[in-house]
Amino acid sequence: MGPAAGADFVRLFVQACSSHLRAQGQEVRDQAFPEHWLVQMPIPDRSQALLGDPQAPTGPALHMQQGVGRLAALGVASIAMACNTAHVWHAQLQALFPQLHILHIAQETARHVQALGARQAIVLATAGTYQTGLYDLALRACGVQPLVPDAQGVAQLMEGIYQGVKSGHMALAEQRLGAVLGQMLQRYGDVPVIMGCTEIPLALPQAPQAQGRALVDPAWVLAQALVQRAYAPETVGVH
């Protein structure tokens, strides 16, 4: 994900705050929103870094520590990272900053899918994310079986994400992502579909194969989880 997706995450968070306030019967007024900070900084490409040494001093790890360190100094209580691949460094960051809670995008998504009552979920992601086992581990820990495409399907997804969304060719993206989804639904039946890469929700929902399906956007799940923490009694007024 890039800065545009980061900006969009703030929009999702603000929207999730409004929904929460309405659900609680509270008035939606400017002063009812919790204090929140966004930091966007140039961080070396996460997927690239996974091809080499993930702890290299020129890699993302130290940059992310720098950013989280400053958030910690501000006194924030909870952090959400909207980038899926960045979660490779989640455990390391959390161990380094025990004074705050770093939400985990895949664990929150897995809990959400589990709460839907699903025993299986289709995971659409980049080759890099599959390689890290990010959603695989989180889903299995919640008793949900991850369903992933075959090598040809992964290649089609990568084409939809890189030559499609990232290059602004949305028709190509819709076609490729939709084709993979169609094949998987045919094979596994109608199960929840995790859009495990920030580019996928920009194209897949428009594909004919996605109509009426249970699409899960991890960024939206993450935004809602952050809102729950922000309004939880023990954290109100702390950050």
Add this chain to the structure above:
Amino acid sequence: MGPAAGADFVRLFVQACSSHLRAQGQEVRDQAFPEHWLVQMPIPDRSQALLGDPQAPTGPALHMQQGVGRLAALGVASIAMACNTAHVWHAQLQALFPQLHILHIAQETARHVQALGARQAIVLATAGTYQTGLYDLALRACGVQPLVPDAQGVAQLMEGIYQGVKSGHMALAEQRLGAVLGQMLQRYGDVPVIMGCTEIPLALPQAPQAQGRALVDPAWVLAQALVQRAYAPETVGVH
């Protein structure tokens, strides 16, 4: 403005960065964006505060100082405030934090209108903003004559902003804002139109009276000014 407008300002900033990079012939990649922070915190209503003592300890002034103080501690070089009314406290904040530059939304907008070659500009804003003379002073300093609606027009604008946009009644908003604009264009001819309240750009551009007119969105002008500073040689790498 509220948190949704704040989130939208990040979107505008990211978009303005992309435009800047393209105009410079540089590649638009995640790492080419400058570091940027957003802080949104509960601040007492600015328009309300202007009815009493603007320096009251329960008012916005101290809260804004608290926020700017933490941005200063982070080492930021430049700050943009997306709220028009908050600029009542601009000079005070700038004097308190001489180590950083706080952009001024009305001054940036006035310079933009001046650069368009205009000698007059229609200013659409809230009663509170008119009262502060925010755009009035900034435009006159740039040799641009501000054109403001009469009392009945201001009442219609307030209805369009409060009963319209802020209450989710967009048809009403379009009708009221469009009506005021139509009357002013008829009276003053085709001059630039400053949408001096964050709610106005959400409804006015859809009104029939606004079609083909030179609408100026101060938030967009401000985002572009911030981008100019972020990429200026003397500030690169500083914040």
